[in-house]
Amino acid sequence: MADKFRVGFIGVGRPWRTEGATGFGMAYSHAAGYAKLPDCELVACADISEENAKAFAEKFSVPATYTDYNQMLAEEKLDVVSICTWPHLHARMVIDSAKAGVRAIHCEKPMAVTWGEALSMARCCEERGVQLTFNHQRRFLEPFQRAKKLLKDGLIGQMKRIEGACDNIYDWGTHWLDMFFFFNDETPPEWVIAQIDARRERKVFGVPLENQAVVDFQFTNGVRGLLQTGDGADVGYANRLVGSEG
Numbered sequence: 001m002a003d004k005f006r007v008g009f010i011g012v013g014r015p016w017r018t019e020g021a022t023g024f025g026m027a028y029s030h031a032a033g034y035a036k037l038p039d040c041e042l043v044a045c046a047d048i049s050e051e052n053a054k055a056f057a058e059k060f061s062v063p064a065t066y067t068d069y070n071q072m073l074a075e076e077k078l079d080v081v082s083i084c085t086w087p088h089l090h091a092r093m094v095i096d097s098a099k100a101g102v103r104a105i106h107c108e109k110p111m112a113v114t115w116g117e118a119l120s121m122a123r124c125c126e127e128r129g130v131q132l133t134f135n136h137q138r139r140f141l142e143p144f145q146r147a148k149k150l151l152k153d154g155l156i157g158q159m160k161r162i163e164g165a166c167d168n169i170y171d172w173g174t175h176w177l178d179m180f181f182f183f184n185d186e187t188p189p190e191w192v193i194a195q196i197d198a199r200r201e202r203k204v205f206g207v208p209l210e211n212q213a214v215v216d217f218q219f220t221n222g223v224r225g226l227l228q229t230g231d232g233a234d235v236g237y238a239n240r241l242v243g244s245e246g
C-alpha cells in the first residue's frame with residue numbers, strides 16, 4: 001500500500017439529480033476514475049457538508065472524512081488532490097494544496113474567476129514542481145479522439161479553421177477552447193479579437209456571464225478560429241474543422 005499515490009478530494013457534492021445535489025457532484029466522476037487505477041488509493045475527502053463527505057466516503061470506501069480541507073491537507077500527506085468545488089474557491093484551494101506538499105492537483109474547470117487568480121495558481125504550482133491539471137475531459141472522449149485521428153490521417157487536408165458554438169465562454173466555452181488546442185496540437189494563439197454583449201444580468205456559480213459573444217482568433221501556425229456563444233449560437237455542431245480539402 002505504501003507505494004500507492006494517496007488521493008484526497010476537496011468538495012464532493014452529491015451525484016447529479018439525486019437528493020441533496022447542489023450541482024453535478026463531479027468528485028464522483030473523478031473518484032470512479034482513480035478507483036480504476038491500481039496505483040491510487042482513495043484515502044480522504046473534505047466537504048463543508050458532513051453529510052456529503054460521509055455519503056461519498058461510503059460509496060468509494062474512503063476511510064477519512066473532514067469538514068475542513070486544510071485539516072485534511074495537514075493530516076493526510078496526500079500525493080494527489082482533486083478539487084471539485086465551485087470556481088470562486090479553486091484558486092485558494094489549489095494554492096493551499098500546493099503549499100501543503102501535494103504533488104499533483106486535478107482541479108475542475110473553469111480554472112478561476114479572474115486572470116490574476118489563474119496566474120497565481122499556475123505560478124505557485126510551478127515554483128513547487130506541482131503538476132496542475134484541469135478537468136477538460138472531452139479531449140479523451142471517443143468522438144473527439146476519432147475526429148483528431150481523421151484529421152491526422154489527412155481526411156480534410158491541412159487544417160485551416162476551427163469553430164465552436166456554445167452557451168457562454170466561461171462555463172461552457174472553456175471546454176471548446178481546450179478542444180481547439182487539442183485539435184491544433186497545443187499551438188499558442190497569436191491574436192484574439194472578441195466582443196461580448198452583457199446587457200442582461202446572467203450568472204453561473206455567481207460569476208457574471210455574457211449574453212452572447214463573438215471570439216475571432218488566429219494561432220501562431222496560421223490556423224484561424226471562431227467561437228460564438230449565446231442564444232441561438234448553437235447551430236447543431238460542437239466543433240467544426242475546416243481543411244484545405246474539406
Ligand SMILES: NC(=O)c1ccc[n+]([C@@H]2O[C@H](COP(=O)([O-])OP(=O)(O)OC[C@H]3O[C@@H](n4cnc5c(N)ncnc54)[C@H](O)[C@@H]3O)[C@@H](O)[C@H]2O)c1
Pocket residue numbers: 010011012013014021022023024025026027046047048049052069084085086087089108109110135136137
Ligand atoms: N468537467 C465538466 O464537464 C464539469 C461538469 C459540471 C461541473 N463542472 C465543474 O465542477 C465544479 C464543481 O461543480 P459541481 O457541480 O460538481 O458542484 P457540486 O455542487 O455538486 O459540489 C460542490 C461541493 O463543494 C462543497 N464545498 C463548497 N465549499 C467548500 C469548502 N470550502 N470546502 C470543502 N467543500 C466545499 C459543497 O458543499 C458541495 O458538496 C465547478 O467548477 C463546475 O464548473 C465540470
